[in-house]
Amino acid sequence: MRTTDLAAIAILSLAGFAAGLFATSCRRPEPKFGELGIHSEVFRLQRKPGDPMLVTPPLWLELPMLREDFDLLADVELGEGAEVDLVLRRVEPRYLQGVSLPGHSRFAALRLSTTTGGDAWRTPTSALFGEVGGVRLGAGIPATIQLQARGRVLTASVAGKHLPPFTAEDDHGSLAVIARGGTAAINSMSVVPQSRGGQWSPWLLALASSLVLSALAILRRSGPTMALCSAAALTAAPLAFAMVAGSALLPLQQPELILEQIAALAGLPLALAILAGGRARRLCIVIGFLLTSGVLAIAGRGLQERVVPTQELDAVFGPMARETITETLAARIRGPRAIHTLERDVPRVFLLGGQLLWGRGGSPDQHIEPLLTGELRATNKGVPPPEVVSLPTVDGWSGQQLRMLDRFFRPFQPKVVVFGVPRDEAALDAVTGKPRSSPQQLREAIAALRRLCDELGSALVLVADDGLPADLLAEVLAARDGGLPFLEIEATDAAIGIARKLGAMVTPLLKN
Numbered sequence: 001m002r003t004t005d006l007a008a009i010a011i012l013s014l015a016g017f018a019a020g021l022f023a024t025s026c027r028r029p030e031p032k033f034g035e036l037g038i039h040s041e042v043f044r045l046q047r048k049p050g051d052p053m054l055v056t057p058p059l060w061l062e063l064p065m066l067r068e069d070f071d072l073l074a075d076v077e078l079g080e081g082a083e084v085d086l087v088l089r090r091v092e093p094r095y096l097q098g099v100s101l102p103g104h105s106r107f108a109a110l111r112l113s114t115t116t117g118g119d120a121w122r123t124p125t126s127a128l129f130g131e132v133g134g135v136r137l138g139a140g141i142p143a144t145i146q147l148q149a150r151g152r153v154l155t156a157s158v159a160g161k162h163l164p165p166f167t168a169e170d171d172h173g174s175l176a177v178i179a180r181g182g183t184a185a186i187n188s189m190s191v192v193p194q195s196r197g198g199q200w201s202p203w204l205l206a207l208a209s210s211l212v213l214s215a216l217a218i219l220r221r222s223g224p225t226m227a228l229c230s231a232a233a234l235t236a237a238p239l240a241f242a243m244v245a246g247s248a249l250l251p252l253q254q255p256e257l258i259l260e261q262i263a264a265l266a267g268l269p270l271a272l273a274i275l276a277g278g279r280a281r282r283l284c285i286v287i288g289f290l291l292t293s294g295v296l297a298i299a300g301r302g303l304q305e306r307v308v309p310t311q312e313l314d315a316v317f318g319p320m321a322r323e324t325i326t327e328t329l330a331a332r333i334r335g336p337r338a339i340h341t342l343e344r345d346v347p348r349v350f351l352l353g354g355q356l357l358w359g360r361g362g363s364p365d366q367h368i369e370p371l372l373t374g375e376l377r378a379t380n381k382g383v384p385p386p387e388v389v390s391l392p393t394v395d396g397w398s399g400q401q402l403r404m405l406d407r408f409f410r411p412f413q414p415k416v417v418v419f420g421v422p423r424d425e426a427a428l429d430a431v432t433g434k435p436r437s438s439p440q441q442l443r444e445a446i447a448a449l450r451r452l453c454d455e456l457g458s459a460l461v462l463v464a465d466d467g468l469p470a471d472l473l474a475e476v477l478a479a480r481d482g483g484l485p486f487l488e489i490e491a492t493d494a495a496i497g498i499a500r501k502l503g504a505m506v507t508p509l510l511k512n
Contacts, residue, residue, distance in 0.1 A: 016210025082182025353420025354396025
């Protein structure tokens, strides 16, 4: 074999390796020891007749293990007025290779209802903001759920009714069962993992492409120069795919295998055309370029379809809301030391303003929520201790906090609402580049909150953060002059000092 042929084989073999590397470069890395990985064990829940597992609004069933493909079979019974979400492919920020990237919780929900018929499958946005109702079931009548999860595609039948397939955002995730308005009884449930074997690896396809090109290069006596041009064509397409995937995919997502396979082969038509030679070489190159572009466009379109708008979630929960999206379905609020539910019947104090305002340091003992809880317990002896709840948005602002309370947390019926205005109230929006709030919007938010508190029977306290711009502070002071209790945080105030000042203001309001 000629030296030039060996050189061509070496070049094209390296190109096949590079094409496989680029095509799979956006896959999730394997977790480190101790980090959450894919769970492959069978889950079985079998209860005795008359003793089902009950899922209630404050008590949901959570299976936090991450699963890929599986078959689910469950026997459930819904109580009067119940609406139940079977949450699937639930992916929330988690540590992977020592890094936890922020983002919204992602999931697909299969909704069952005893009250109203409606859409069976829900995205996070439609689950939270869509109309009530789901697959209609009779109250007290057992129903069988059969579900298959294969990649991102979910197929199910409920009580013998086959539902249309649904495509989730992710190909893995955890499970949960969440009830609202009533109780769900689970008599049995099994989750059986299924193998994803038997599929062609993009690496093998890329290497096979390089072998085909090497054989053609030897047959045509193309030499290293033409082999180099062909190798560039073979690797350029998966490299472009990797660049698009890197910008389109959200944290913890990865491209579907079929898209990786397409990317691995996308450059082959043009690479073959370059080596084809003969009088029709130019025509072959044009055809090869068009085929390669078309195949790459298909892969790119598949990636772009994964991008799901989150404007509604951003407006109510703030950007990068993490597990708050899922927990709001279950009327849960995660605090620095506790998870608050509707189960407890106690007076509540709600802190609005965001964790950057109420977390005055890096540890829970510098957070106003537990500190104010201690102060109120000390000053309200002999009565049920009040519960202090800070809305879980990290970077909150007035309009967003108002929308969150009004839309989702009215049922908590706070006795006192502490409305904090953070120093970054009018920070620039990351998407629009414009201030997310203004003096007029703050004025409107305070007025709307006063009306909401009147409806809920809640007392309202205003808090202005240290460093709040003068035009925004003026709006808060105007509301103070209108009769609202007011606290201005000073630069020298420690967390315990703020909690004590708030405790002195809130205690008499709890007794009214």
